[in-house]
Amino acid sequence: MMIPARLLSPTLLAAVLSLPIHAASAAEVNLYTTREPALIQPLIDSFTSETQIKVNTVFLKDGLLERVKAEGDKSPADVLMTVDIGNLLDLVEGGVTQPIESTVLQETIPANLRSPDNDWFSLSLxxxxxxxxxxxxxxxxxxxxxxxxxxxxxxxxxxxxxxxxxxxxxxxxxxxxxxxxxxxxxxxxxxxxxxxxxxxxxxxxxxxxxxxxxxxxxxxxxxxxxxxxxxxxxxxxxxxxxxxxxxxxxxxxxxHVNVSGAAVARHAPNKAEAVQLLEYLVSDKAQQLYAGANYEYPVKAGVELDPVVASFGELQVDAIPxxxxxxxxxxxxxxxxxxxxxx
Structure with missing residues (x-):
């Protein structure tokens, strides 16, 4: 029951008004990545600027699968990001990912560059x-x-x-x-x-x-x-x-192409934010950053390429998944x- 301020003594009222006001916890997402931080920081900064979701990045040069397995169901990891399709499949086969439903990802990423079970997604080529x-x-x-x-x-x-x-x-x-x-x-x-x-x-x-x-x-x-x-x-x-x-x-x-890609962690405590991050990474702006900052080929069609990469001509990807x-x-x-x- 809330006591009306008029019924409080001046001393008690002053004490109540002096109590700190705690804002609701800011949204965040925990990213475990084997990608060099400098290569993905522009993407992370852009995502946070647009969504106000804080990204906590853990860089792992090696041992991503082993780290997440060891943490088990207490793992704070939300998004697992790596390079090479073999590494992505190792995460899936290791049981540390989960399938997600996202129309944005399914409509943006060609079928041969994502999991048919929606448990991993290519982000650049x-x-x-x-x-x-x-x-x-x-x-x-x-x-x-x-x-x-x-x-x-x-x-x-x-x-x-x-x-x-x-x-x-x-x-x-x-x-x-x-x-x-x-x-x-x-x-x-x-x-x-x-x-x-x-x-x-x-x-x-x-x-x-x-x-x-x-x-x-x-x-x-x-x-x-x-x-x-x-x-x-x-x-x-x-x-x-x-x-x-x-x-x-x-x-x-x-x-022939290989990929950089990501998956949502099996025990992601911030699953909604994890999906939001993946969807942002295939947006026009993020794909432009992949193309301009890293010189990688975007998975999204129609994104402007770096002039040097554009000079190689159009990329037609091998049709085998x-x-x-x-x-x-x-x-x-x-x-x-x-x-x-x-x-």
Whole structure:
């Protein structure tokens, strides 16, 4: 029962009025991510500015699945964000995600880039492209061509066991089967100009250095290199190459992509806010930030690209669902060892 202020003594009334007023708890969402904080902070800041929902970010370089499993049903995690479709599927198979219903996500993200069960969603794309010497007379390429003897001693690539490459090899298995992929992989190894090592930008570096003529790497690195400060090594590497989007023979023109993506945690204490964050990340503004700040390809159609990325031409994604490709990643890894690709 509330006592009218007129019935309180002056002393008691003064005491009541001096009590602090507590505002309702602000909405928040807890994000566990393996993505470098600097890459996603602009997206988080924009989301909070528009929604007033605070994002508490926990960066985990490794061990995301193990961390959430260990926390169990007391886990504060709401959204789990990572790169590589294999890592996303590990979260689902590890039992730390939950399906959600969102018309926004279903209508925005193509079916081959999200879970048919609505328990993970791609947020941006990373196309695996050909870096070629800028003076090389070549305008189109198939991934199968990497094994063509004409490129003997002219191919550079990072470790075959890196997730970027095991995903590509897994895609080759999806298109051509295990036996043909093993033959192809042996052919690529025979064409290597140097040991399969280093990073994607090292492919551009070694093309500039005359070690190789072509190589396979992710497109977004070129955006970073070509937008670097003129005169820096990264800028020189970027200027030394041109980008061609390869396709698989008989695929109808699709280029292999991997993804960055996210899922809602199984025990999310702030599920509504988690869904709101995912929906924001596929909005025009957020997808523009992915394209402009990270040079990744947006999953939403019609979003303006960074000029460097736009210069590569339209991206037609391989039609095989990335989740189907990921089922072959263990076999792909085994083939890398079988042919001694990294030796």
């Amino acid at each position: 990373r196309d695996r492209v050909l870096y070629a010497d800028k003076d090389l007379d070549i305008t189109e390429f198939n991934y199968e061509d990497l094994a063509d003897p004409r490129w003997k001693g002219k191919v550079c690539i990072r470790s075959g066991q890196h997730p970027y490459n095991t995903a590509l090899i897994a895609a080759m298995i999806s298109h051509h089967g295990e036996a043909a992929t093993e033959t192809w992989l042996r052919g690529v190894k025979d064409n290597l100009a140097r040991k399969a090592t280093g990073g994607d930008r090292d492919v551009a570096r070694d093309i500039l250095g005359g070690i190789c003529d072509i190589g396979i790497a992710n497109a977004y690195y070129v955006g970073r290199m070509k937008n670097s400060e003129p005169g820096t090594d990264n800028y020189k590497w970027g200027e030394a190459i041109k980008v061609i989007r390869p396709t698989f023979e008989g695929s109808g023109g699709g280029t 990335v989740s189907d490709i990921a089922k072959n990643r263990k076999l792909a890894s085994e083939l890398v060892d079988k042919v001694g690709f990294n030796n």
